[in-house]
Amino acid sequence: MRPNKVFAASVATLALGLSLAACGTTEDKDGGSGGDAACDLSLAFFGPETGDAAGLGKPIIQGAQLAIDQHNEDADCKVKYVKYDSQGSPDEAPALATEAAGDESVIGIVGPAFSGESAAAGDTFAEAGLPTITPSATNPTLADNGWDTFHRALGNDATQGPAAARYIKDTLKASTVFVIDDASEYGAGLAGIVEKDLGSAVKGTDTIQQKQTDFSATVTKVTDAKPDAVFFGGYYAEATILIGQLRDGGFDGTFVVADGVKDPAFLDAGKAAEGTIITCPCIPDTDPAVADFAKQYQDKFGEAPGTYAAEAYDAASIFLAGIEDGVDNRADMLKFVNDYDEKGITKQLKFDDKGEPADVHVYAYTVKDGAIVPEGEIK
Numbered sequence: 001m002r003p004n005k006v007f008a009a010s011v012a013t014l015a016l017g018l019s020l021a022a023c024g025t026t027e028d029k030d031g032g033s034g035g036d037a038a039c040d041l042s043l044a045f046f047g048p049e050t051g052d053a054a055g056l057g058k059p060i061i062q063g064a065q066l067a068i069d070q071h072n073e074d075a076d077c078k079v080k081y082v083k084y085d086s087q088g089s090p091d092e093a094p095a096l097a098t099e100a101a102g103d104e105s106v107i108g109i110v111g112p113a114f115s116g117e118s119a120a121a122g123d124t125f126a127e128a129g130l131p132t133i134t135p136s137a138t139n140p141t142l143a144d145n146g147w148d149t150f151h152r153a154l155g156n157d158a159t160q161g162p163a164a165a166r167y168i169k170d171t172l173k174a175s176t177v178f179v180i181d182d183a184s185e186y187g188a189g190l191a192g193i194v195e196k197d198l199g200s201a202v203k204g205t206d207t208i209q210q211k212q213t214d215f216s217a218t219v220t221k222v223t224d225a226k227p228d229a230v231f232f233g234g235y236y237a238e239a240t241i242l243i244g245q246l247r248d249g250g251f252d253g254t255f256v257v258a259d260g261v262k263d264p265a266f267l268d269a270g271k272a273a274e275g276t277i278i279t280c281p282c283i284p285d286t287d288p289a290v291a292d293f294a295k296q297y298q299d300k301f302g303e304a305p306g307t308y309a310a311e312a313y314d315a316a317s318i319f320l321a322g323i324e325d326g327v328d329n330r331a332d333m334l335k336f337v338n339d340y341d342e343k344g345i346t347k348q349l350k351f352d353d354k355g356e357p358a359d360v361h362v363y364a365y366t367v368k369d370g371a372i373v374p375e376g377e378i379k
Contacts, residue, residue, distance in 0.1 A: 039077035041328060042105045043068060043319050044084055046096065046121070046132075047113025051087030052211070052237045055263040057113055059306030060135055064110040066297055067316035077323060082106060090116040090185070097121035101128035107333045108133070108319035110312055115139035116185035122147045131334045133318060135311035138259065138281065139189045143354040151337060151351050153311045153344075155281035155360035157186075160258060161193025163362035163378040164231065164279045168198065171364075172254055172277070174228035179205045180218060180242070182234030190258055191233030203227055208238060215242050219249035228253045235260040240269045247272040262307045267370055278365040282307055283346045284374035293345050314344035 045064055048057035065081060072078045082103070084096045093112065100106055101124050109125065109132040112118040118137040125132050126147040133151040134142075140158040142150060168174050177198050181191035188207070195202050204225040206218045222230060230246065230253060232239055239261045246255070255273075257266075259280040267273055285294040285305050293313060297305040322336035341350040347359035364375040 039079075039323070039328065040105050041077065041107055041323060042080040042082050042103070043108045043110060043316060044082040044100055044106045045113075046084045046093075046100065046109050046111030047086055047117070047136075048088035049083055049085035051085075051089070053088035053114070053235060055236065055265045056136070056260070056307060057088065059309035060110065060113055060312040062297070062301050063135070063305065063309035063312030064316035066293075066300055067313045067320060069300075071320045071324075075324070079320065079323060080105070084111075086112065086114075086117050088114045088117060090120040093117035093120040094124065097124035101125060101130055106130065107327070107330050108316075108322075108337075110135065110315045110319075112137060113308075114184075114186060115142060115189070118142050118150075119145075119185055122150060125149050129330045129334060131319075131330065131337050133315035133337065135315045136259070136308040137186070139185050140193075141189070143356050147355070148338075149334060151355040152357055153315045153346070153349070154308070154357065155362060156356065157190045157193055157258075159360050160279055160281050160362050161190050162197050164190075164256060164258060165194050165197035167277065167279065167364055167378050168194075168229055168231065168256055169201070172229055172256075174254065175201060176203045176225070176227040176229075177201050178203060178222050178225050178227040178230045180222075180230060180232045180234075181205075181207050182210050182232075182238055183207050184210060184234060186260060187232075187234035189233075191231065194231050194233065198231075208234070208242070210235070210238060212238060213241055215245045216249075218242070219245050219251070222246060223250050227251075229256055230254075231256045232261070233258060236263045236266040240266050240273070243269050243276065244272040259307060262365065262372060264306070264372070267367065267372070270370075273367045274370075276367040278367070278372060279362055279378065280307065280365060281360065281362045283310060283361070284363060284365075285310070286374055290345050310346050314346050314349055317344065318342075318349060 048054050086092045113136050115137045126149045131149045135153045138157045140156040179195045181188045256277045262278045262280050322333050327333045350358040362378045
């Protein structure tokens with residue numbers, strides 16, 4: 001059955017049928033297993049479990065955890081769950097990738113979570129024949145490295161960037177825009193696409209740095225340009241501070257960001273964050289297709305699923321489907337993933353020859369009354 005008994009029921013009923021109690025086997029790389037691993041197989045999370053970006057890693061960790069727990073509930077072959085905490089850093093990624101590649105029990109990676117660490121770890125995974133499915137890394141160039149092990153469970157920034165630009169032009173009707181990026185593989189790549197698509201509407205650009213806290217020079221450039229909107233390509237840690245300083249500096253236009261900012265921590269900006277537009281190739285948890293998944297996630301973790309929790313569940317479920325079909329090594333798992341074509345909870349799960357998903361959607365969200373509220377798909 002694929003990808004597991006619970007998930008197969010969801011395909012048939014479009015309601016997931018997630019009625020099994022969560023009873024999983026998990027293992028940190030520093031800790032012990034919580035149960036018997038009958039087949040000595042592991043799936044791994046690769047991304048930020050701690051550090052500044054941990055808020056974006058947590059839903060991915062838990063989404064995959066839910067899929068593994070449901071598989072292990074009554075499986076003959078219980079699967080262990082290993083976490084490689086990169087803190088989202090490209091500097092940490094190579095050593096951790098080598099560690100993961102050296103553990104032959106790991107036959108699938110849910111991740112890497114971020115684009116920079118994906119670029120830094122991709123060669124190692126490819127050389128080891130270790131298949132990866134990222135639920136969140138969106139830089140388009142990741143699919144151009146010739147890694148046959150690379151797969152992406154969401155649309156890349158070549159789809160998100162143009163969608164953000166369309167929203168700015170067609171929905172916000174902004175005639176002038178200032179574009180800022182955080183110099184990361186993800187942020188700079190996305191901002192460059194948005195800038196290109198907006199063309200002459202862009203009245204200025206600037207680059208900040210991750211972990212920067214004083215944005216006064218950027219604020220001055222923005223206020224001098226007097227744009228209708230600001231687009232920021234980067235992560236929530238900097239966006240939260242940046243928007244506050246922009247508002248204090250007199251910017252009263254619309255702040256537009258992307259999936260790297262779609263985290264509850266961005267709401268710490270308070271009133272300054274109100275009205276922010278967030279684009280994301282991630283399905284809202286209010287969508288009927290994921291309603292039952294969202295309930296099961298809430299029941300298990302005591303909170304609503306965050307950004308890319310559902311995509312992580314789908315990624316883990318593909319690997320679990322392979323294990324249920326008798327796959328017990330990386331080479332066979334890679335073939336299984338490459339040939340996979342089944343309905344997931346977020347989309348039809350099928351990859352092209354570069355590892356990109358066949359089914360792509362981008363959604364808009366708004367910060368309203370202190371919450372991130374879905375607006376709908378950007379057409």
